[in-house]
Amino acid sequence: MAASISRVSGSDVFEDPLDSYSATVIRVAEAVTQHVAALEMTGNGRNGRVRVGAGSAVLFTTDGYLLTNAHVVGGAPSGHAVFADGTTTAVAVVGADPLSDLAVVHGRAPTAAPAELGDAESLRVGQLVIAVGNPLGLAGSVTAGVVSGLGRSIPVWSGRSRRVIEDVIQTDAALNPGSSGGALADARGRIVGINTAVAGVGLGLAVPINATSRRIIASLLKDGRVRRAYLGLVNTPIQLQPSAVVRTGRREGLLVVEVLPDSPAERAGLRAGDILLKVGEMYVSNAESLQKLLFAEAIGEPLDLAVLRDGMDLRLVAVPAEMTDNQ
Numbered sequence: 001m002a003a004s005i006s007r008v009s010g011s012d013v014f015e016d017p018l019d020s021y022s023a024t025v026i027r028v029a030e031a032v033t034q035h036v037a038a039l040e041m042t043g044n045g046r047n048g049r050v051r052v053g054a055g056s057a058v059l060f061t062t063d064g065y066l067l068t069n070a071h072v073v074g075g076a077p078s079g080h081a082v083f084a085d086g087t088t089t090a091v092a093v094v095g096a097d098p099l100s101d102l103a104v105v106h107g108r109a110p111t112a113a114p115a116e117l118g119d120a121e122s123l124r125v126g127q128l129v130i131a132v133g134n135p136l137g138l139a140g141s142v143t144a145g146v147v148s149g150l151g152r153s154i155p156v157w158s159g160r161s162r163r164v165i166e167d168v169i170q171t172d173a174a175l176n177p178g179s180s181g182g183a184l185a186d187a188r189g190r191i192v193g194i195n196t197a198v199a200g201v202g203l204g205l206a207v208p209i210n211a212t213s214r215r216i217i218a219s220l221l222k223d224g225r226v227r228r229a230y231l232g233l234v235n236t237p238i239q240l241q242p243s244a245v246v247r248t249g250r251r252e253g254l255l256v257v258e259v260l261p262d263s264p265a266e267r268a269g270l271r272a273g274d275i276l277l278k279v280g281e282m283y284v285s286n287a288e289s290l291q292k293l294l295f296a297e298a299i300g301e302p303l304d305l306a307v308l309r310d311g312m313d314l315r316l317v318a319v320p321a322e323m324t325d326n327q
Helices: 018-032 211-223 242-248 262-270 289-291
Strands: 002-009 010-013 038-045 048-060 065-068 078-083 090-095 102-106 128-133 141-158 163-170 183-185 191-196 204-208 233-239 253-261 275-279 303-309 312-318
Touching: 002 233, 010 242, 018 128, 018 141, 018 183, 018 289, 038 065, 048 078, 048 191, 090 211, 102 211, 128 163, 141 204, 141 233, 163 191, 163 289, 233 289, 253 262
Parallel strands: none
Antiparallel strands: 002 010, 038 048, 038 078, 048 065, 065 102, 078 090, 090 102, 128 141, 128 183, 141 163, 163 204, 183 191, 191 204, 233 253, 253 275, 275 303, 303 312
């Protein structure tokens, strides 16, 4: 990008258009880095303690609770966290929720102030975001980019089990596995997502901080787990065709990209290519709107589905199962 030229008092002054961008990234990185710790999880092995998982974590309370990814915790009971200033604390796992890929760990109260949690609902495609992590203990590793997609759901493997992580933020801020559990911040330094590199090196994905994830975090803090209903489908938001808009009165729905084998969605008759319009009494247009309906109270209860298939209106009934470690 060419630099612009302005004339001040008869002299040519070059204004670098990257200055404001760089200043924003630097300011956010400096503010957020103090809240992000390198996390190493350990378990018992034949020869003593062994490393089970590693990544990053974000301090979000004054009394030492940190957010990270469930896949970083990896079933380990404890570990240790190292902050950018060199402060180290032992941590114990409070709880983990594989479906959202969120986990909470607890260490001693730090000297650093907690991060400010924002709201990913305010994000827009094209908005600047900054990812801060501690990959392999390299404190303050920063990448910047823009939001390139919202409301995604991605299938991932956890051991031999296939899961679907709902409502992720997609960004072109590159991540690596060591950045998993780190912070995705907006231009004001508010944490709008918890980074996850679970889908592969170089992909910028983050679990959003929103009403649903706050509910998950509260459940982890209170009960150490989240009872979740499970449908077993991969979806993405879609704009309806004009003819469908006229007929249904809806402009958006959820396109079913994949139906997982032997899942409640498959048993209900859902197919890839279907468009979900309504689940129960709620219209759905993004991954979070569906996820809000799939907590403990939905387990085992019939759920009416309003579906568009090849231009036809269908009514199906699914019975969500409880999410288990094998799903």
